[in-house]
Amino acid sequence: MNEKLIKYISEQLLNNELEDDLEAEDDLLGDGILDSLGMMKLILYIETEYEMKVPPQDMIIENFMTVQHISNYLAKQRS
Template sequence: MKLSDALSTYISKEILEETSSKIGIKEELLSSGIVDSIGMMRIVRFVEKTYKINVPFEDMTIENFMTIEAISNYVSKKLDKN
């Protein structure tokens, strides 16, 4: 499963508790209200556990976590460094 698909599925099922909705990879998660700050922390935890990476506090920025696309790019870069 692609990283962006895994993130979209996780957000839909675990945070929004919907099984039929699909979130676009370019949709803004926080500013649109799709995800709140607690939901964002859950996403960070999911990323850390699933991909076995550490997301330091200074990396928890809008640029890295604004959209599914941004999160996917961030995780991919972290995985490439390992």
């Protein structure tokens, strides 16, 4: 799941060139990797790709800080 998300973020959402490849532990929010609109796009992608709905109350830092956080969240939702 991580690779798929990393691929999508790297190819579709980056505002600026990244110095290194994106890693699952990179802070997506605190390091300027994703802005608020990038985050909305990512959530839309997750909803279509994984055929699920991310309710607004789940769109929080604890679930979306890193790719790893997102994967954990998705795993929990789908189990």
